[in-house]
Amino acid sequence: MSLEAFLLVAAALFCVGLFGALSQQSIVMLMMGLELMINGVVVAGAGFWLRVAPNADGQVLLLVAITVMALEMAMGFAVVTALFRARDVDMTDDAGDLKG
């Protein structure tokens, strides 16, 4: 498994997630796209750890990325719940108060 192989898989996952984040109207589905993007970052980090610098720093960085993934999901669900409670909205198009 070369570094390029890891990075190609990571890029594919990141771009699939980006497609979801840009195209989905549902906030929960949008968050799924963000999760896939961070998933790609994790794969790229594993590739760099294995093929460039196999020391503890890379593993710590991956641990931070995985933690960010969980925290993003928790905050996302809380925001969706607050938004739904206040405005009965679960779609991005209906939650455009700050749109210019």
Add this chain to the structure above:
Amino acid sequence: MQTFAFWALAAAAVGTGVAVFAVDSMARATFSLLASFLCVAGLLLLAGLQYLGALVVLMMVMEMLVMAVFMIMYMMNPAGLMPMTMVHNRRGALLVSGGLFAVMAAGILLVRWPERRGRPPADPTADLGMALMGPKMLVMMVIGIAILATMIASVVLAVRGGRYGRAEGDGAGGDGANGGGAG
């Protein structure tokens, strides 16, 4: 054998990732995402990162189960009994993501990557543990504080309540900033 497993897991990870946005059912989308995470955990295990691979498996199984509950709560079509299209600007999103993939793939294949410095440790889990309990302790402490802050913030955001406690009814008795009934 390892190369075959790598490409099989990679194809499955990307395929199930695509399926998240292609299936009709919200429940299926959630479990497709879970499958993608499990395949990525397999890739981590293949790379020798046993602890992080196991962490992804454990964390994502729980996270996707919570997500399935939220899906059923908020979405109108959790079982996928009818086709659903909840997308906007599909063509633009395809163009942006496809173009970005082409640029990234070209960069990945054209860039001359550095040679590996050192060899992977015999026990990467022990290496990570020693780093977290030693020179990287600050990172672990920041992660802990970030998790605590997220727990508090998510409860504050999600709970129906006012400044002085739980709001009564649909916000009639509460004066909270995030109180009030839905709809």
